[in-house]
Each structure stands twice: as C-alpha cells, then as structure tokens.
Amino acid sequence: MAVMLVLAAMLQVGPWQALPPRTRSYRGEPAHVRCARSVRQNGEAMAIDEEITLKKLEVFLTFMRLNNLARVSEVLGQSTVSVHRALHSLEDGMRCPLFKREGRNLIPLHTAYTFAEYAQRVIDECEEGVRKVREMAGINATRLKIGSLYSLTLHCIPQLGDISWNPRFAGKPLNSAG
Numbered sequence: 001m002a003v004m005l006v007l008a009a010m011l012q013v014g015p016w017q018a019l020p021p022r023t024r025s026y027r028g029e030p031a032h033v034r035c036a037r038s039v040r041q042n043g044e045a046m047a048i049d050e051e052i053t054l055k056k057l058e059v060f061l062t063f064m065r066l067n068n069l070a071r072v073s074e075v076l077g078q079s080t081v082s083v084h085r086a087l088h089s090l091e092d093g094m095r096c097p098l099f100k101r102e103g104r105n106l107i108p109l110h111t112a113y114t115f116a117e118y119a120q121r122v123i124d125e126c127e128e129g130v131r132k133v134r135e136m137a138g139i140n141a142t143r144l145k146i147g148s149l150y151s152l153t154l155h156c157i158p159q160l161g162d163i164s165w166n167p168r169f170a171g172k173p174l175n176s177a178g
Contacts, residue, residue: 051093054126057119059086060098064108064116 062072063083073080087106091098098112108116 049093049095051089054123056086056090056093057123059083060090060112061116061119061123063087063106064112067108069106 059072059076059078062075063069066072066075069080069083073083076083078086084106087099094111094115096111098109098115099106100109101107
C-alpha cells in the first residue's frame with residue numbers, strides 16, 4: 001500500500017488510479033485470482049473479462065443511442081448511478097477508455113462507436129439464439145402442435161386447420177383468432 005501511495009504521489013493521481021487496470025478489483029479480490037479466472041483451458045488469456053455482461057452491453061448500447069444518462073436510466077428503469085456504474089465497469093472490463101468525461105457528461109470516443117457495432121451483433125445473436133431454443137422447446141412457438149384421439153382426428157381436427165368454415169374467423173390468421 002505504501003508503494004501505491006508513493007507512486008500515486010509521483011503521478012499526482014489517486015492511489016487506485018496508480019494501479020494498472022489488470023490489478024484493480026472492485027470486489028476486493030486479489031488480482032491473481034481475477035486473472036486466473038480469465039484464462040482459457042489451453043492457457044491462453046481470454047479477451048472477455050467477467051466485467052463484460054449482456055446487461056452492461058444493453059446499457060452501453062442504449063447510452064450510445066440516447067447519449068444521455070438520465071434518459072437511459074428512464075428507459076431501462078434503473079437509477080442514473082446504476083447506469084453510470086455499469087458503463088464505468090464495462091470500460092474497466094474492456095481495459096481501454098470508451099468515454100471522455102466533460103464535467104458530468106460522457107462523450108463517446110471512437111473506440112465506443114467501434115465497440116457498439118460489435119456489441120449490437122452480440123445482442124442480436126444472443127436474442128436469436130434464445131428465440132430458436134425456445135421455439136425448439138415449444139415455448140413461444142409459431143406452430144401449434146395438437147395431440148388428439150384417433151376418433152377426433154377424422155372429423156374435428158381437419159376443421160381446425162381450415163378455420164375459414166366459421167364466418168367469425170374468416171380471413172384471420174390462427175394466432176389472432178380469439
């Protein structure tokens with residue numbers, strides 16, 4: 001700790017700013033523990049830090065779209081402090097600056113615009129994957145599967161496939177009939 005204070009005094013910054021980004025930890029855990037978790041099985045370092053989450057990407061993309069912390073917090077139903085903290089911890093997880101601070105405002109840097117393109121693709125792919133898996137499991141499916149007894153299969157079920165026989169449902173898609 002004394003070394004950090006001396007280094008901080010030499011650099012004229014706060015003690016926490018004197019630490020390199022990889023050794024800082026907001027959870028109070030030692031840096032070697034945090035770094036050990038970000039190593040793949042084959043020994044290579046992972047580019048994705050545990051600070052980068054889908055929720056933080058959503059906050060980031062909303063901020064990039066609206067450019068206002070208050071509006072982002074209103075849209076997402078979170079406090080402004082939570083939005084700011086999410087953006088700051090995402091920046092720490094990226095290990096590079098995404099924003100320039102001007103007073104209380106955050107100004108996106110070129111790195112933020114570049115990352116936003118990739119983050120949007122990640123969110124889109126994840127949503128598509130969730131939709132496909134739910135569809136395969138029969139949740140939110142666009143196709144209705146009906147099980148029936150053989151005796152109903154001959155007379156009742158064929159009429160369900162063609163609901164135009166009932167004038168109340170004529171011309172309406174099956175999912176909006178009600």
